[in-house]
Amino acid sequence: DIQMTQSPSTLSASVGDRVTITCRASQTIRSWLAWYQQKPGKAPKLLIYMASSLEGGVPLRFSGSGSGTEFTLTISSLQPEDFATYYCQQYDTYPITFGGGTKVEIK
Amino acid sequence: EVQLLESGGGLVQPGGSLRLSCAASGFTFSTYAMSWVRQAPGKGLDWVSGINYSGGSTYYADSVKGRFTISRDNSKNTLYLQLNSLRADDTAVYYCAPSTSATYFHHWGQGTLVTVSS
Numbered sequence: 664d665i666q667m668t669q670s671p672s673t674l675s676a677s678v679g680d681r682v683t684i685t686c687r688a689s690q691t692i693r694s695w696l697a698w699y700q701q702k703p704g705k706a707p708k709l710l711i712y713m714a715s716s717l718e719g720g721v722p723l724r725f726s727g728s729g730s731g732t733e734f735t736l737t738i739s740s741l742q743p744e745d746f747a748t749y750y751c752q753q754y755d756t757y758p759i760t761f762g763g764g765t766k767v768e769i770k
Numbered sequence: 771e772v773q774l775l776e777s778g779g780g781l782v783q784p785g786g787s788l789r790l791s792c793a794a795s796g797f798t799f800s801t802y803a804m805s806w807v808r809q810a811p812g813k814g815l816d817w818v819s820g821i822n823y824s825g826g827s828t829y830y831a832d833s834v835k836g837r838f839t840i841s842r843d844n845s846k847n848t849l850y851l852q853l854n855s856l857r858a859d860d861t862a863v864y865y866c867a868p869s870t871s872a873t874y875f876h877h878w879g880q881g882t883l884v885t886v887s888s
């Protein structure tokens with residue numbers, strides 16, 4: 664199975680900060696990577712697919728990059744509504760696997 | 771509007787069984803693959819199982835292989851997950867989600883909670 668490792672697991676930041684979350688795959692997944700945002704008690708929300716394609720309706724401050732085994736999610740200017748947990752997910756190979764999550768907290 | 775309504779969760783004893791359902795509307799169900807993803811309390815997301823548009827191909831996480839069975843009824847726009855030999859670590863909210871051939875998830879249901887406890 665492909666292991667997805669996210670870092671950091673927790674991130675403390677302030678409104679307006681630039682935030683970067685990293686996701687590493689245990690083997691190449693080409694660009695078959697998605698990012699999700701999840702708030703407590705809610706289902707996940709798709710932000711990015713194919714490593715860098717922005718889902719419709721997602722603010723432009725969110726961006727994704729990378730290919731192969733190293734990927735990043737960047738929030739260019741953190742907004743109050745962005746405090747949440749973020750997950751990466753590979754869909755190159757079954758079984759589908761998620762990263763362990765990155766909780767973005769208020770500093 | 772895509773709607774996904776999971777049901778069938780509840781409290782079950784270890785070793786017991788449950789059948790989850792996901793009623794889908796707002797899209798052409800029979801042309802989409804479907805997956806179940808779960809989330810244990812306070813934990814991360816865990817893909818459980820997937821099925822192609824026709825039901826002819828199924829996929830499972832190692833942790834549930836041989837215990838869970840995914841199926842679908844395209845005439846009823848409904849996805850199922852049969853959970854057998856349940857264990858405490860199967861306790862989670864179970865979500866259903868459609869996908870194209872690229873298995874990422876634009877839409878999610880609200881989830882149904884399965885609690886395995888004596």
